[in-house]
Amino acid sequence: MTYQETLDFLFNALPMFQRQGAPAFKKDLSNTLALCDHLRNPEKKFKSIHVAGTNGKGSTSHSLAAILQKAGYKTGLYTSPHLKSFTERIKIDGIEIPEDEVVQFVKENKTFIENLKPSFFEMTVAMAFWHFAKESVDVAVIEVGMGGKFDSTNVILPEISVITNIGFDHVQFLGNTLPEIAGEKAGIIKQRIPVVISQTQVETKPVFIQKAQSVSASIKFADESWQIKKAGVSEGLVTYEVIHKEEISHLNFGLLGNYQRFNLPGILETVHQLKKSGWEISEIALKEGLEKVASLTGLKGRWQVLETQPMTICDTGHNIAGFTEILDQLKEYEYDALWMVLGMVQDKDVSEVLSKLPKEAHFVFCEAKIPRALPASELAKKALDYELKGQIVPEVNEALTFARKNAGKNDLIFIGGSTFVVAEIDEL
Structure with a gap:
């Protein structure tokens, strides 16, 4: 073999x-x-x-x-x-x-x-x-x-x-x-x-x-x-x-x-x-x-800075405790606008995490290439219940590219929501 x-x-x-x-x-x-x-x-x-x-x-x-x-x-x-x-x-x-x-x-x-x-x-x-x-x-x-x-x-x-x-x-x-x-x-x-x-x-x-x-x-x-x-x-x-x-x-x-x-x-x-x-x-x-x-x-994906202009950070945190820490740390950065490239899995209750996310952020919803992935369209629909709006770009790297093309150099892009989303980032 x-x-x-x-x-x-x-x-x-x-x-x-x-x-x-x-x-x-x-x-x-x-x-x-x-x-x-x-x-x-x-x-x-x-x-x-x-x-x-x-x-x-x-x-x-x-x-x-x-x-x-x-x-x-x-x-x-x-x-x-x-x-x-x-x-x-x-x-x-x-x-x-x-x-x-x-x-x-x-x-x-x-x-x-x-x-x-x-x-x-x-x-x-x-x-x-x-x-x-x-x-x-x-x-x-x-x-x-x-x-x-x-x-x-x-x-x-x-x-x-x-x-x-x-x-x-x-x-x-x-x-x-x-x-x-x-x-x-x-x-x-x-x-x-x-x-x-x-x-x-x-x-x-x-x-x-x-x-x-x-x-x-x-x-x-x-x-x-x-x-x-x-x-x-x-x-x-x-x-x-x-x-x-x-x-x-x-x-x-x-x-x-x-x-x-x-x-x-x-x-x-x-x-x-x-x-x-x-x-x-x-x-x-x-x-x-x-x-x-x-x-x-060889540890990867823990508050890893991928780029500095615009500041682009990925993290594998995926539950409410992890996201609470992520959101608190994002507040320490100075930026014009926040972009969040998010994908999640379907066998977890995502509502508590979504309820904590900032409504003023620009969202790009994606999905990892695994059967457990929550389809990006479903995630976007669930997010609307919490007044979170954005684009649906299912493929992870295309979603990140979309955010980078539309973000200003003084903006901040965060990508995560699931270990499997971070895993698919090409440059990781």
Whole structure:
């Protein structure tokens, strides 16, 4: 099989949540366990860090991987979904899994896969574990796909578990209240394995405490120990003032989104806990890892500036919590007019996000090329209910081109609404 034939097999033969939604999701780890058993349990052959949460788990995973890389550890990183290339999901020291390794994995296990019929995600998790074990990584940072308890990644026994925050996303699968969703995320908390909670939330704190106590796991609410305050921005870095145990320091972070202030406490507390356990992570490794996250790990689409005239920014934030942060940060910019190039998916309630968007903005409605995409015409119709008006240009790059042609050089263009819209931006 060629690489393209292999991808066609993976994308077409296996149910894929990113494309299809609900039919590809099930609350069951049996397929992942069967795959791991077939592969001789590669997940037991390397140390790991497990990262869950509604928002921020991708940024946190990439940041921890960057810090560990700079500390000299051979570091695997598993994240999802991919933006441009399937191989983005599985990296070692920032290097994507080679295409011939993907081909080899499928070729060696195709018969078993065809008989088992795992989901696309279950298969990619198994491939990641296989690759990390084969290449003898020192540690792998493993990002949860969705939820926690029944997520395919939840077969590892990590050094530490991290939960970033809890918000309303995938409610049809995880629950309609924050405590219910927290209960699903808390499923990654293991017997006597320490857990770090990045962001303390009144509704969810008791859920995490109860779960941690039930399995004798130490628990740290990171923002109770680390106070973070944005101190300035220069040359593509955000400077944060950090207060820990009454000591004040400053860190530069290479990720520009203001929402990173919620992720930093969890990142710093996780590093602190790892050091207490004997991991050698110097202050230099910490600082360089945070400064160079994107270049070390290949992270894309988090408050990424695509152009400066007109200022053009993309971000993968797609739920109400993410959009609240996006809208707040847009207010920090000076511009004549705001253009919003938006596309969303149809299996989420978009009304709350639409209700928050500025009525004076110029909208261009688009749709990603996936079955889950909400048609641009339907999004425009829903937007009218909130007095949001604009053009319908279904293809993502054509929509961005339309905005650029019509925007003044002092305007600001934002493009997002869905990870899959950002994924289709040609220049990303």
